[in-house]
Amino acid sequence: MKVGIVGYARSGKTTLFNALTGAHAAVGAYGAREANIAVIKVPDERVDKLAEIFQPKKKTYAEIEFIDIAPNETAGEQKALDNSALTALKNAEALVHVVRAFESESVIHPMDSVNPVRDAANMDDELKLSDLIILEKRIERMEKENRKDLEFELIKRCQAHLESGQPLRTLELTPRESTMLAGYTFLSQKSMMLVANYGEADIGKEDPGGLKAFAAENHLTLISLCGSMEMEIAQLAEEERAEFRESLGLGEESKTQFIHAAYDMLGLMSFLTAGAPEVRAWTIRKNTHAVDAAGVIHSDLARGFIRAEVVNYKDFMEAGSMAKAKEHGKVRLEGKDYIVQDGDMLLIRFNV
Ligand SMILES: Nc1nc2c(ncn2[C@@H]2O[C@H](COP(=O)(O)OP(=O)(O)OP(=O)(O)O)[C@@H](O)[C@H]2O)c(=O)[nH]1
Ligand SMILES: [Mg+2]
Numbered sequence: 001m002k003v004g005i006v007g008y009a010r011s012g013k014t015t016l017f018n019a020l021t022g023a024h025a026a027v028g029a030y031g032a033r034e035a036n037i038a039v040i041k042v043p044d045e046r047v048d049k050l051a052e053i054f055q056p057k058k059k060t061y062a063e064i065e066f067i068d069i070a071p072n073e074t075a076g077e078q079k080a081l082d083n084s085a086l087t088a089l090k091n092a093e094a095l096v097h098v099v100r101a102f103e104s105e106s107v108i109h110p111m112d113s114v115n116p117v118r119d120a121a122n123m124d125d126e127l128k129l130s131d132l133i134i135l136e137k138r139i140e141r142m143e144k145e146n147r148k149d150l151e152f153e154l155i156k157r158c159q160a161h162l163e164s165g166q167p168l169r170t171l172e173l174t175p176r177e178s179t180m181l182a183g184y185t186f187l188s189q190k191s192m193m194l195v196a197n198y199g200e201a202d203i204g205k206e207d208p209g210g211l212k213a214f215a216a217e218n219h220l221t222l223i224s225l226c227g228s229m230e231m232e233i234a235q236l237a238e239e240e241r242a243e244f245r246e247s248l249g250l251g252e253e254s255k256t257q258f259i260h261a262a263y264d265m266l267g268l269m270s271f272l273t274a275g276a277p278e279v280r281a282w283t284i285r286k287n288t289h290a291v292d293a294a295g296v297i298h299s300d301l302a303r304g305f306i307r308a309e310v311v312n313y314k315d316f317m318e319a320g321s322m323a324k325a326k327e328h329g330k331v332r333l334e335g336k337d338y339i340v341q342d343g344d345m346l347l348i349r350f351n352v
Contacts, residue, residue, distance in 0.1 A: 001283065002065045003262055004092035008080045008119055009071065009110045011100040012197040012227040017068040019230035019255060025068070027231075028107075035088065036068040042263050042281070043256045046272060046313050046343060050279045053321075060280040062270050064262055067092065077110040081126050086187070094191040094266050097123050097220075098227070101209035102199030116209035120194055124218060127188040128162050134184065135159045151180055162188070169219050191265045193221040195258070200226060203249050221265050225254040269342040272313060273297065284340060291336040294348045304352035308334045313343035 007013045014027045014036065021038040041061040051059040069089065075082040081089070089095065099116045100109060111118070135158055142152050154177055161171045168189035173181065181189065196209030208224050215222035229250060233241050245253075263269075270281040271293055282296050290310075295302030311322070311331045319325035340346070 001063075001266055001268065002067060002092045003094050003096055003266070004089045005066060005068045005096045005098060006080055006085070006089070006123065007098035008100065008122075009077045010107050011098045011119070012102070013068050013098045015227040015231050016096075016098050016195060016197065016225075017066065019225075019227060019234045020066060020259070022234040024235070035070040037065065039063050039065050040259060042259055042270070043253075044270065044281050046270075047279055047281050049317065050272065050274045050313075050345075054274050054276060054279050056274070056276055056279045058278045058280075060278060062263070062268075062281040062283045064259065064266070066096075079126060080123055081130070086130050089187055089190075090185045092190065094193070094262065095187070096193045096195055096262065098195045098197050099123075099209055099211065101196045101202070101211075101224075102226075102228075103201070104199065116196060116211050117214050120211060120214050120218075120220075124167050124188065128165075128167055131168060131186045131188050132159065132162050134186070135162070138184075154180055158186070167218060191221070191267075193223060193261060193265055195227075196222065196224040197227040198224055200229065202226070203229075221261050223254070223258050223261050225258060226250070230255055271340050271342075271344045271346055273347070274345055286342075288340050289336060290334055290338040290340055290346070290348075293340045293346060294350070297348065300352045301348045301350045304350035305336055306349040306351055308338060309347040309349065310334050310338070310340075311345050312341060313345055316345055 005013050005017060014025050017023065017036050017038065018025055018027065020040050023038060025036045041063055044061055047059055047061055067088070069085050072079060072082040072085060097120065099119050100114055101116045103114055135155060138155055139159065142155065158168055158171065161168060168186050169191065194211055194215050196211050198205070198208035202208040203226060211222055229248060233244055234255065236244060267286055268283050269286055270283060273280050273282065282293070284293050284296055290308045291302050291305045294305050294308065309331055311325050315330040316322070316325050319328050319330055322331070325331050
């Protein structure tokens with residue numbers, strides 16, 4: 001589950017990356033010329049609370065991998081993505097576009113002015129163009145083969161959609177059509193989040209980048225954060241963070257918000273396991289069957305699956321203990337086809 005971080009030169013990609021990881025990758029003129037990669041733990045209060053109850057040896061959070069794509073060296077500063085970036089992004093499940101919304105005399109914008117909506121639209125144009133080029137080649141080949149099947153129709157529809165100026169993520173598809181397109185890894189079809197990286201002067205503003213309407217229209221998730229502040233906070237000792245945040249008027253944990261939004265954008269959710277050895281959040285896609293969730297823990301659990309004992313985290317906490325939850329009839333026995341819900345605590349009965 002990889003998320004690619006993209007954006008125009010000096011928009012704050014590495015700053016955001018550092019904020020997420022607490023890392024010290026160089027920002028600004030001496031920024032790395034290579035991609036930065038990090039695995040980020042998804043903060044989860046449920047794991048913390050369960051660990052207080054079960055006192056496990058180990059607690060494990062769900063994780064997402066973020067890649068801060070290497071700066072574009074070949075396509076010129078007015079482009080965000082060169083060919084190597086486009087290729088790297090094909091392997092990402094979702095994209096995060098860091099849009100510069102901060103004013104700064106000392107940081108030159110590649111287009112000379114700060115204009116978040118323009119930059120967001122330009123990025124979409126780059127993604128759409130890359131998809132169009134792939135589509136045109138594909139159509140040419142299909143026409144030679146005299147293809148007239150469903151896939152050909154679908155590919156033509158994608159082309160028309162792009163040519164009308166819209167990204168593929170706004171094209172409505174049936175599940176069958178989605179499967180048909182999956183192999184193409186179109187970039188404008190991937191889920192994408194806009195991060196409005198606003199400046200210190202805009203703390204507390206409602207829509208600091210003015211991107212709300214653009215995001216809604218183009219099916220983009222929007223998060224606003226002040227990258228430089230978040231990076232500073234991430235590098236403080238844990239116990240100092242809340243106070244510093246408050247003193248700046250940065251009330252909410254925007255980093256946590258960001259990670260949760262990324263998790264959600266990936267179509268992911270967590271189920272939980274809790275016991276003396278480990279309390280753990282496991283990552284699955286939404287609409288996963290119990291037997292497949294069991295397989296995420298270990299293939300033996302899927303192979304020898306008998307049933308799952310399920311109690312949702314909320315019910316468990318209300319009851320206070322597993323024994324009480326059972327007493328209240330909140331622990332259910334479910335079969336292979338049960339669709340696991342976010343926050344379900346599972347105990348898999350199996351036999352191999
Ligand atoms: N004032 C202000 N400056 C910021 C903010 N975010 C980033 N900067 C500055 O902008 C410059 C570029 O930040 P980076 O994080 O290196 O941006 P980048 O997108 O990784 O840049 P490249 O990798 O070179 O394309 C640095 O000098 C940062 O200190 C912000 O929120 N406010
Ligand atoms: Mg950078």
